[in-house]
């Protein structure tokens with residue numbers, strides 16, 4: 110497992126820059142207090158040791174916490190939000206909320222105490238005309254802030270200079286590794302946020318470009334019956350289905366998880382109809398209806414009672430839901446191929462388990478290939494999603510690609526294309542992007558499409574959204 114260095118490639122800042130930034134923050138806070146005298150202001154930054162205060166991984170760190178802190182504000186009216194994620198002295202966020210200072214302070218401290226990355230955050234809560242007395246951390250029922258190396262009183266550790274600089278940095282790297290790498294932490298999100306994350310994932314996938322053979326805003330790829338608008342309409346039409354899946358997962362009482370799949374199957378069939386109505390009969394998201402619906406239901410099941418979970422638990426639940434799926438393939442083994450779907454034909458001819466096999470295994474490429482690729486890629490979201498799509502395409506057996514090529518040998522060609530793309534430096538290099546554009550043309554001329562990999566990209570964007578990775 111790679112040893113992560115959160116601080117790598119980050120710009121070093123001087124003490125003078127840190128002091129200047131303090132002036133900037135203080136002026137910002139005073140202005141917000143004067144602009145919103147009766148509201149409460151939360152100023153959020155990271156407390157990181159050393160002179161590197163920003164990097165791609167530090168921004169992932171901050172983004173994950175910032176989104177969760179905002180969601181913790183219980184829907185109180187927000188007057189203003191400002192986020193400056195790329196400040197050399199560290200990401201900074203300011204949110205102004207119409208709620209009494211003590212309620213807001215409780216939320217901010219609970220976030221620092223309970224969220225795995227929270228103890229590296231520092232949230233200052235203030236109000237110009239605070240109603241009533243501002244309670245201290247202890248008066249609000251919280252202990253003093255704890256040291257992120259040894260759990261003792263943080264102020265005492267700092268005063269005594271108890272920990273070396275390397276120990277402090279290692280604590281940050283270790284927590285990043287635990288949260289993002291070893292077993293990605295998935296916080297509890299309410300149903301509205303989950304539906305939003307699923308819709309975001311469908312839209313983020315289709316706007317990523319240039320994707321080989323696939324639909325994006327610039328090209329219909331190897332498809333003559335759908336374009337980016339078809340996918341946007343389809344994504345929006347699936348929102349009621351996403352809601353049904355998260356609700357089914359959250360309310361499913363103990364029993365065989367195969368019953369949870371059976372429970373959402375009618376909703377899935379209805380979603381396929383809703384998709385066809387939205388797309389005038391075109392199959393845009395058939396695979397995603399299946400895999401994303403199951404993933405959402407599994408996540409819902411693992412986060413009942415507002416518990417947080419980790420990706421491995423969700424994947425185990427996915428696999429348990431799909432325990433009987435390969436039997437479906439067996440049942441059709443001797444039926445004529447005219448009656449079968451693409452995936453079933455491939456099982457009959459090549460014993461390829463297709464998307465059923467992916468669910469049966471627990472969507473393993475999601476944790477083993479896709480999320481590591483997304484985390485490692487440090488360009489724009491578009492570049493990161495392209496790098497991730499290509500990593501997925503080399504890692505799965507995509508039944509749409511096999512169907513269109515008419516031969517599973519296409520998988521070997523796919524692996525070679527991905528290796529060449531990665532050798533060129535991926536989507537963050539012009540050579541990589543030129544290679545992708547050319548590969549798109551090859552796919553179009555050979556009528557090839559990696560619809561299955563595109564669906565996996567949707568699953569990846571969904572999970573990444575839940576954990577604050579994008």
Ligand SMILES: CC(C)(COP(=O)(O)OP(=O)(O)OC[C@H]1O[C@@H](n2cnc3c(N)ncnc32)[C@H](O[C@H]2O[C@H](COP(=O)(O)OP(=O)(O)OP(=O)(O)O)[C@@H](O)[C@H]2O)[C@@H]1O)[C@@H](O)C(=O)NCCC(=O)NCCS
Pocket residue numbers: 332373374376377378391392393394395396397398399400402403450451452453454462463464465467505506507508509513558559560561562564565
């Ligand atoms: C189990 C079902 C998926 C249906 O079974 P089927 O045998 O059809 O499954 P597959 O053919 O194996 O795959 C179906 C779609 O899944 C995507 N996919 C393929 N391989 C993988 C993979 N390895 N990992 C993840 N996902 C995969 C893929 O979907 C995408 O591509 C489609 C667009 O490509 P295209 O070639 O254009 O497809 P068509 O339009 O059909 O062909 P053309 O006419 O254009 O040439 C698009 O669907 C993307 O999503 C595969 O297509 C499941 O649907 C099922 O059981 N349905 C019944 C109802 C149900 O239970 N639903 C809800 C359950 S929660």
Ligand SMILES: Nc1ncnc2[nH]cnc12
Pocket residue numbers: 314315322323324325330332340393394558559560561563564
């Ligand atoms: N962008 C896309 N183009 C073609 N098929 C897809 N299936 C899922 N996303 C797709």
